[in-house]
Amino acid sequence: MKRLLRYLLSRRGLVCVNYAIVAFIVIVGVESWELLRDAVHNAGEIGEIIDTVAVVLVAWGVALEERGTMMDAFGAYAAGCPEVEARADRECHIYGMAALLLGLFMEVAVEVVKVPDSVVNTVGIESLLFGVGIVLMLVAAILLVRMNLELRRIARTPCPAA
Numbered sequence: 441m442k443r444l445l446r447y448l449l450s451r452r453g454l455v456c457v458n459y460a461i462v463a464f465i466v467i468v469g470v471e472s473w474e475l476l477r478d479a480v481h482n483a484g485e486i487g488e489i490i491d492t493v494a495v496v497l498v499a500w501g502v503a504l505e506e507r508g509t510m511m512d513a514f515g516a517y518a519a520g521c522p523e524v525e526a527r528a529d530r531e532c533h534i535y536g537m538a539a540l541l542l543g544l545f546m547e548v549a550v551e552v553v554k555v556p557d558s559v560v561n562t563v564g565i566e567s568l569l570f571g572v573g574i575v576l577m578l579v580a581a582i583l584l585v586r587m588n589l590e591l592r593r594i595a596r597t598p599c600p601a602a
Contacts, residue, residue, distance in 0.1 A: 457500070511529070
């Protein structure tokens with residue numbers, strides 16, 4: 441278990457998980473965009489898709505934000521280049537916070553549709569609210585790709601001499 445966590449938290453592991461999440465988002469994003477054509481009849485299914493992706497983003501965002509703490513706890517830092525790991529931790533914190541917030545706002549978009557119309561009348565704007573959730577999902581995918589590019593750039597950074 442410790443070995444698996446070390447790999448997942450390594451820069452290479454983060455890149456792999458990010459690409460897996462991006463692939464998942466693209467697949468469900470295309471499906472939910474098609475369902476959006478008839479949002480009223482597909483509200484339950486669209487809501488479930490957006491909620492599922494939101495939960496993944498919230499969980500992954502928290503894990504990314506706390507990468508440094510977990511790397512310390514598992515003794516998983518590579519020896520010899522703490523500056524590079526510190527930069528990776530900083531990027532993970534920033535992108536993790538973004539993923540967490542995007543996931544939470546996606547959940548808000550879905551939950552507003554679920555509120556009874558006598559409280560918040562969403563009749564006629566379900567497509568708009570779900571569309572916002574889908575757009576946030578795609579923004580999250582783009583940010584994860586950008587994070588991967590940043591992690592790869594960091595990995596190519598030479599270690600300063602001790």
